[in-house]
Amino acid sequence: MSSTLWTTPGQATGKAIRAAAALGGVPIELPAAYEHFVDNKKPEFLAKFAHGKIPALETADGFKLFESVAIARYIAAIAPNSGLLGQDLKESALVDQWIHLAESEVETYTGLINQLIRGIITPYNKPIHNVFAERQLRALKTLNAHLATRTFFVGERITLADVYIATIIQRAATITFDATQRAELPHLVRHSETIVNQPQVKGIYEPVTYVEKALQYVPPPKEKKEPKAAPAPAPKAEKKPKAVEKDEEEEDLVPAEPKVKNPLDDLPKSTFNLEDWKRQYSNNETRGTGGAIEWFYKNFDKDGFSVWRFDFKYNNELTQTFMSSNQIGGFFNRLEASRKYLFASAGVLGTNNDSVIAGVLILRGPDVKPVVEAAPDWESYEYKKLDLENEADKAYFEAALAWDLEIDGKKWADGKLFK
Amino acid sequence: MSITLWSTRVQGSGKTARLLNSCLTVVLILIMDGWIRAAAALGGIPIELPAAYKHYVDNTKPEFLAKFPHGKIPGLETADGFKLFESVAIARYVAALAPDSGLLGKDLKESALVDQWIHLAESEIDLYTSLIGNLIRGVISPYSKAIHTTFAQRQLRALQTLNTHLASHTFFVGERITLADIHVAMIIQRTTWVTFDAPLRKQLNHLVRHLETIINQPLFRDIFTPVAYVEKALGYMPPKKDVK
Incomplete structure (x- = not known):
């Protein structure tokens, strides 16, 4: 049973929830194609979540919840063995x-300062900006002092406090938490790096580009401007916030995703229709006469598409098989931007503390990288092109589709699809 | 078991009104204190207030900072020496000590709600009550009408969501009082002194009804001050010229 979390890949509060779910082994899925400021205004979304705000959670039995901290705490509470809420009531209160x-x-002022310097709260007002920065610094100092003698915020293990605060610090590091502050508050830097690099949360946090100097207000360009022959040099672009989008509430803060034309769209037209394949696979038996594999061999275009085996590189770090399954789910979620170009089937093979992750990809073009690099953790997997003329490759391909693959005696335990 | 709650105490609306005019932050503290004590009263947890706590004096002393490094109240110390700050964390802890009170709902899902x-x-809501209060009192300066308006609009959006929810619910979660009712009522009470004026109250009548219901619970009588609404949302109050 899986829950759906409405968020966007860049939303900080969503990352905290996804990280808590990964650590707690709670399966959550992201909706296939959520578009912020569009989908959350639709009546069907508002019927579920009246405030129209993300992150928002809907569990398999229809329970609906919004407000990020409430969601993260709920996820942690349904995985009590994770220790995310501490060992007892007192730790939980801490x-x-x-x-x-x-x-x-901290986070409130990161949000307000960001909105001031980007002109979402206007007019810009330097003294108010300073007041917000001073208030934020006071709290950062208290957090840093606490960490001077501790690895984690509460007790001796990772809790939700660590996950949440690391996420908040990572976001501040792109706006206010600059080199000067980082030199002054080294324990906070160490802590947040430790947390976001935990193997279980790999792929949720993209590498952060720390600001050298806290971002400052950049006045909007005057409307009537002489067209300049030479475009502004690079250093200016570095300071410029990413495209200003409507940002009406702190929880909505998501970096804009640049709309770049995907080079995969420029490949010569193919006769193989990936969407048709996905339908065939979903609607028919995989093997046998009239099955999806039969259809595949009839229609596949090996010039326009390629078929790959992929294997998780860190199988020795896998513990519970349901957590490994979660790992695949997370990887597939992060491949969202490549949905038009990719079909994937993957499984966890083996038993608890003795399992591997392996699968198969059917993707546009001759190379794997342009398609899978949409997921920040794509390099956690090894990719090998399959030759369907080769019997061994062919057998692997079919078994990974039919979910009866076996590797070194490890049997298929759980599977996930990307389609 | 008894608990010491480091905070200030105020009684009577007159005193509250005077404090409000002099320093909104203190009122914030009083109110946050108020709802923690209300939660404890409902759950039957005895809570003591320190005999003579003086805010901005005692909380800057080394012995206080040794207990609560952020120097912030409310701060809680239990008989066995456990220390906790941040109002929501304290209230949640106190409520969890009294599971039969139902203050955290009857199951995990209600608790999440x-x-x-x-x-x-x-x-x-409360964030903007504070920021607007700071702005109109010159705690954050210079005053900016446009920013004030932005904050008020954001607050209104959330007030509307809460009001709509209460249109078909007596309490926020389930059929009994939970911590959500106490906390939201106290946040709304704070707004009645700053932004929640007569036109808004007409528009958001379910929130008004809810506030009055919670505040008038017999258990809370000694803790909360009677509701005193602003007729018109407070505007900027330019500082008085220094006349010697």
């Missing part, structure tokens, strides 16, 4: 305490 |  301090006195 | 409504009211 988890709440640190999250609340970081949210109300 | 309690968190949801508290978080919404805190981050989208």
Whole structure:
């Protein structure tokens, strides 16, 4: 049973929830194609979540919840063995305490400052900006001092407080938490790096580009401007915030995704229709007469598409098979941008503490990288092109589609599809 | 078991009104304190207030900072020496000590909904009550009408969401009082002194009804101050010229 989390890949609060789910082994899925400021205004979304706000969660039994901290806490509570809420009521209260301090006195001001410098709150007002920055710094200092003698915020293990605060710090590091502050607050830097690099949350946090100097207000260009012959040089672009989008509330803060034409669209037209394949696969038996594999061999265009085996590189780090399954789900979620070019089937093979992740990809073009690099963690997997004329490759391909693959005696335990 | 709650105490609306005029931050503290004590009263947890706590004096002393490094109240210390700050964390802890009170709902899902409504009211209503209060009193300066308006609009959006929810619910979660009701009522009470004026109250009548219901619970009588609404949302109050 899986829950759906409405968020966007860049949303900080969504990352905290996804990380909590990954650590707790709670399966969550992201909706196939959520478009922020469009889908959350639709009546069907508002019928579920009246405030029209993301992140928002819907569980398999129809329970609906919004507000990021509430969701993260709920996810942590349904995985009590994860220890994410501490070992007892007191630790749980301390988890709440640190999250609340970081949210109300760090994250709030990251949001407000960001909106001021990007002209979402206008007019820009430097003294107000300074007041917000001072308030934020006071809380950062308290957090840093606490970490001077501790690895984690509460107790001796990762809790939700660590996940949440690391996420908040990562976001601040792109706006206010600059080199000067980082030199002054080294424990916070160490802590947040430790948390976001935990193997379980790999792929949720993209590598952060720390600001050298806290971002400042950039006045909008005057409307009547002489067209300049030479475009502005690079250093200016570095400071410029990513395309200004409507940002009406802190929880909505998501970096704009640049709309770049995908080079895969420029490949010569192919006779193989990936969408048709996905339908065939979903609607028919995989093997046998009239099955999806039969259809595939009849229609496949090996010039326009290629078929790949992929294997997880860190199988020795896998523990519970349901967590491994979650790992695949996360990878597939992050491949979202390549949905037009990719079909994938993958499985967890083996048993708890002795499992591997392997699967098969059918993708546009002759190379794997342009398609899978949409997922920041694509390099956690090894890719090998399959030759369907080769019997061994062919057998692997069919078994990975039919979910009866076996590797070194490890049997298929759980599978996921990307379609 | 008894608990010490480091905070300030105020009684009577007159005193509240005077404090409000002099320093909104203190009122914030009083109110946050108020709802923690209300939660404790309902759950039957005895809570003591320190005999003579003086805000901005005692919380800057080394012995206080040794207990609560952020120097912030409310701060809680239990008989066995456990220390906690941040109002929501304290209230949630106190409520969890009294599971029969139902303050956190009757199961995990209700408990998550309690968190949801508290978080919404805190981050989208109370935050702006504070910021608007800071702006109109010159705590954040210079005053900017445009920013004030932005904050008020954001607050209104959340007020409307809460009001709509209450149109078909007596309480925020389930059929009984939870921490969400207490917390949201206190946040709304704070707005009645700053932004929640007569036209808004007419538009958001379910929130008014809810506030009055919670505040008038017999258990809370000694803790909360009677509701005193602003007729018109407070505007900027330019500082008085220094006349010697």
